[in-house]
Amino acid sequence: MTATDTTQAHMLMRSILQRIATGPELSKDISLDEAREATVAILRDQIDPVQAALFFIALRMKRESNDEFKGVLDGIREVVDGVVADVDHVLDIADPYDGYNRTLPAAPFLPPLLAECGLHPVSHGLDAVGPKYGVTHRHVLQAAGANVDLDSRAAAGRLSDTDTGWAYVDQASFCKPLHDLIPLRTQMIKRQVLTTVEVLAKPVMGKQQTHFVTGYVHKPYPPIYAMLARHVGFNSALFIRGVEGGIIPSLRQDGKYFSYHDRGEEIGVDIHPDMVGIQQALRAVPLPEDLPKTTRPGDEIAIAVDIRDTALAAAEAGMEALNGKQGVTYDSLVYTGALILKHMGMQDNLGEAGEA
Template sequence: MSLSDFLRTITPGRKDLRNLSEDEAFGAFDCILSGAESEITVASFFVALRAKGLTVDELKGFARCARSRATLPCESMPGLVCICSPNDGTQDSPPLDVAAGMIAAAAGARVLISSDRCVPPLRGLTAASVLEHLGASMTWDAAEAEDWVQTTRFAAIAVTGMLPAFLGLRRVREDITMRTPLSTVEKLICPESAAVLIGAQNGPVLGMAVEVMQGLGHTRALAIQGIEGGVVPSLRKRTRGIELNGEFLVSLVVEPEDFGLAWDTDPELPLFSFAPPGRGPGDNPALVKAAGEIVNLVLSGENGPARNASILAAALTLKAAGRCMTLAEGIDSAIEALDSGAARETLERVREQSA
């Protein structure tokens, strides 16, 4: 079947409109990733799907297809946790997943961050932006990422390195100007054997994210509605999450005040003028530098909202990985890793490894 056949199935207004089965979704996404479909057809499919509403089975089918075409690192590696933030990044807050990941790695987890640079439509700041400023780097090679995790307990890999076909979809994403299922699927490109900490947007998608992880074979996962849809909890209010532990789904609420980590404001980036058309925060060297320096100061021990938010995100990473039973235990481990200088040492090892 061609993508046009699947498009007719989901086009709003048709009497025979219905959801795709998981296998049909796999087939539709395979058509998209093959590169044989026109950009107009691909864009029409994503717009129709957004208008209809995405289902768990459709998302599972898309993710299974993406994983089948991807070269995944660290498969069957024990103790691995993948941090999966939005690949189109942030625009108002610094991406603190690098700080959280290095703190968690220093506390004993094996951490793999999936990221990318200047992904439309937002073209925001990501882990790749931060690593660039820190003199470390993200890799595009799965074997290299696996070697770095084995050696330093930390690595960041480009989603387009694991699945180059995603590069060919960037113009479609730019032209549509709104988020498509690609924004979710790219966060799901990780080994089935890994634990996962995944960011979710506000709204009813939180439960869907965990159901999809469970349906893809994961036994440990944590979905969190963090700042800008990422994995970093707010310091001003409670943050909702759902944890997958074996066969059980458990609601989780992060209350910063309970741990003495509340702050009047969440971590913020300095204000700059709006980006010109076709550009975003990730294209702004001054913002890249500012985001990287915020993370550098966190790993150097500076107090402030960025430190507190990074500690909370690191604790969630440790909990997702099964390194702690409670969030309080994870926070204690994260603070020890940060205050002892172990997290900073992780950064130095990553710099040496990626030089």
Template sequence: MNENPPQPDANQRMKSYLGKIATGPRMSKDLTRAEAEDALAMVLNGEVSTERAAVFLIAARMKLETVEENTGYWQALDKTTVKQEVKLEKLVQVAEAFDGFERTPVFTFYTIPLLAEMGLPAYGHSALPLPPKFGITFEDLLINHYGVSTHQTFEQRKTLIEQFGFGYLGIEQSHPKLDALKSLRKEIVKRPMLATMEKMLMPLIAKTNFLATNYFHPGYEEAMLAVAGLGRWEITVVGNGMEGSILYGVHKTAKLFIHLKKVGVQEKKLDCGRELDAATAQQVQEAFQALKKLPASRDTMAELGEQALKGKGGPAAPLIAWQAATLGYLFGRFPDVQTGFDAAHTHLSSGTVHEKLMSYLDGCK
């Protein structure tokens, strides 16, 4: 007698899951965490047709995912992520919206080497532009502006991060199975749950790890915080930064959710007007207002970002300093944001951060 009957094949299981989540707003049912993990694993592993994969991704988002479902989706992504340890005591992972920026120039690409100079090694995790915005990302700047090879391996990118204390990693290196879905994601147009959970992957592991990321629509932070509790980050910051960035507390007061591994979740409001002295806060706000008048193009971001890193000021410099200061404060490097801002300003004024960024880029080519 067979005590372990064969399990339904992938197509049968996916048909069952679609029967639960794709029956309209009143009749749809939630998946269990295990079912959600299994469903997305089949999509990632190419076990179901492209058409069925697309229907699943659309239906899951239209139903609105539960925290349990999103946790299952993350587990499927996490188990298929390329992971390696890095020879660093601390590492800040920065994960902004993978579909990029198109409204106002964002300079986090240039904040990352500054963080390293301030004693917080950091890297940006992203992808080449994805739908619906197809905006500017770390990988977009790296490859399409600076001409870095698209054939770099995970090992090469990791080695550069260990060497310089900062760098960038794309899902082409960290998650080839997720990267393989980019054509499908273009066809389904709207953001699937992947857009939330891909920010919560952890390809590089140092002795102590931090994550800075964002949420846009209220409610999505709940699933991200649940996942943070399963990950290996000592501190995870999830905040409503400008246009999906980690520029917290400039365009409006930011609401941050901070997951501390040994404590749990704390909430904090962050506003440059309250964290900085009046003159510095005015400098940050004036810079932000000036940037709102400029195009969010690669050339604009690179020109103004490099100007700031060379110590020549410009409207990007106060925002880069603010970003570095807030992360330095939130991750325990500085006792307050003002101290961090002053330190960031000093490092920017020296011009050495630009030299190190150029050396890193040379190492990538």
């Protein structure tokens, strides 16, 4: 990094802030390249933290344009330690990075289940980030004894290992500059563009194709995710309306997913758990009643759960489900597993996929 680079980054950010932070009527969009260059400068620590926070907040307040979404994602991908695994197809699974705090997460156990079905899944996430600061894939897999500190190359190597076939890779390993922004993001409190785009960082890719799976709650997000997934080259994508924004739909109500193949337009599909033979009174795996409660002083957003004990409970439930124990966790894995197998063309319909 040279003094000239830093000066140019400062001048760029000054110009951008003068345009995007001018109120609801006068703020202007910036170009894809400007959003990318600004993001790279922030990730390379060339921008004052106050200005970096203002950049993300101003984008959010005026509402990000498609080019701004793409540019920020491109900036992140420019510093990602991405690798190509020695397998033709990789399934990239991105559950909510901020985790779960109302239900017990079952999704961390989808990768080993899907690996048994012949897929090569990689999930990714981090330890803690807002707004929920909930229980994440990292917490649950660590509680189950998995290695959650693999770098991208080691994770890619596990995908071609016939004894494993799946992996988890943490943002702290595959994109440390982005992970280092977590304290600043905590200070910003509100959701920013990073929360939307970071799940599409694409740390591990297939030799031929890479497929993306994520969840959503709010209706505006599937078109945004689809646009971004096509932009970074995911060959297919599946966006599931799931509990707490995750990839597992409600086990007792009508559901919805959107998907595309060959980078085409996304199509919405209505689903119901009885399509895979699930009859449940509960919408998701409930938190055990005997979990210890914690407090988060001054935080009115996050619902506090004890991370360690919740992760241990989720790990126990997940391992039991993988070993065939029937119940809500088992049904959760069957439901989303069936959706993914059908999406990947390994089964013709959900009923057959659920039985697989």
